[in-house]
Amino acid sequence: MEKTKGLHRAWLVMLGCGMLIAGSVTFYTVVIGNFFVPAAADLEVDYSSISLYTTVVYLGIACGLPFVGNLLHKIPPAGIAGFAALQSAIVALLAFSDSIVFWWIGGFFIGVGMSFTSIVFISTVLTNWFTKKTGFAIGAAWGLASIVSAIMSPLSVTLMDAIGWRSAMIVFAAIGAALAIPAALFMVSYSPDRKGMKSYGYEQVAGAEGETEPLVGVPAKHALKSMSFVLVALALALTQIVSVINAYFPVYAESVGFAPTVGALMISVALIFDIVLNATVGATIDKVGAIRGFVSWMAVSVVAMVILMFSAGQPLLAYLGAGLGDALYVLLGVGIASVVSHVFGTKDYGKIFAYISMIGFAAGSVGGFVITRLYEVTGSFQMVFVFCIVVCVAICGCVLLANALGKKLPRVSDDE
Structure with missing residues (x-):
């Protein structure tokens, strides 16, 4: 086995995952929202009609995820790059649309492509590459994507002011492609064994450098029929529903008499916190374990909601509540991914997580309606x-019970 020298390739994979997330997931579900108002005005539709784009993206992801679980380990880098290219191509084509229907149809197929470049793929790859610091790696990848998106968001607005929303959208799609496609082709690899390597931290855990690195966990056929699966899927679905509250901070600000700038700043603060919280939540999970880490940060989310309840007339409290409340969004990434790995192991991680995420994204599509x-x-x-x-408390209960029941499930290694 060839030893690597210097920086382990796993860190390059993590950087590539961050670029892939930015150039697909965060660009085409978050930053693209900057185009909604001018596009809606140009297409002569109301804002709620064009915002349905986000709903159908999530539905597309949910429809694609079952295939991800079965095909992920078979897809070459060029295939992942192809799914990334598909998303950027459709976004570019939307710049030429003259009907809102094209946004809905395009959004669905963007979602299908995104199912192969989003949370299941990223979490599976980084779980394969990191035996140690897995949570930190997943969180850092999402944090990197947040940094890139924080830069791209005002840049997209500047571009629209300069060249119009249609031309700006083509540039936006090109930047997304420039980030995601090279990352998929040259930086991200499904597992270290395909590069003749061991995962980061494996020697520290195994203490035997020459041994193979079997994946140990609950077989998918047992996991998918278990109550633990139902409970983790429910936890993700509920987290998806309440996490969308970030998008409604401007509505809250207006409802309590704040100036519009306060609502906008609440979103900005949440985005800044997101950059820090991704790595922090991941590091916490690495330190205290997936279950305790998840529950602890869900408790922080509860505190955030309490702060927001008493923030009327006090903008600083509103900003603090918005920032801490972003923990909900972070837990959708590194939090749930780590819980699934802990409860079910790594043997069939990708397949199990794909089905759990399918349920979660389907629920997320109605989160805005519920709020x-x-x-x-x-x-x-x-x-x-x-x-x-109340939902946050219920989520904690689901995770704790899923963990307790998961200990009774049969575990095997991939060489058995």
Whole structure:
């Protein structure tokens, strides 16, 4: 076995994953929102119609994920690059659209392509490459994507002011492709054994450099029929639903009489916190374990909701609550990924996580409806925050029970 010298290739893989996430997931689900208002005005539709793009993207992801679980280990780098290219090509084509229907159709196929470049692929690859510091690596990859997106968001607005939204969208898609495609082709590899290497930290754990590195865990055929699977899927679905509250901070700010700039700054603060929290949550999970780490940061999310409940008339509290509340969004990435790895092991991790994520993304597509409907019915965001607190507690219960029941599931290695 050839030894690597200097920096382990796993860190290059992590950087590539961050570029892949940015050039597909965060660009085409978050930053693309900057194009909604001018595009809606040009197409003569209301904002709610064009925002359905996000809903159909999530539905597309949910439809694609079952195939990801079965095909992921068979797809070469060129295949992943192809799915990344598909997303950028469709986004570029949307710049020429003259009907909102094309946004919905395009959004669905972007979602299908994204299912092969998003959370399941990234988490599986980094779990394969990192025996130690897995949580940190997953969190850092998402954090890198957040940094790139934080730069791209104002840049896209500047481009629209200079050359119009249609031309700016073509440039936006080209930048996404320039990030994601080279990363998929040259930086990201499914597992270290395909490069004749061992994962980062393997020697420290195994203490036997010459041994093979078997994947140990619950076989998918047992996991998918277990109550632990149902509970983890429910935990992800509920987290998806409450995490969308970040997008409604401007509505909350307006409802309590804040200036519009306060709502916008709440989103900016959440984005800044996201950069730091991704790596911090990952490092916490590495330190104290997936279950305790997940529950601890979910408790932080509860504190954030309490702060927001008392933030009317106090912008600084609103900013603090928005920042800490981003922990919910972070837990969707490194948090759930680590819980799945802990409960079910790594043997069939990709397949199990794909089905769990399918349920989660399907639930996420209705998260916005749940939040807005609750606000409309009650006329106040206070009940929205109470709802989020109750759901966060339920999520913790699901994760704890899933872990307890998961200990009873049969585990085998991939060489058995």
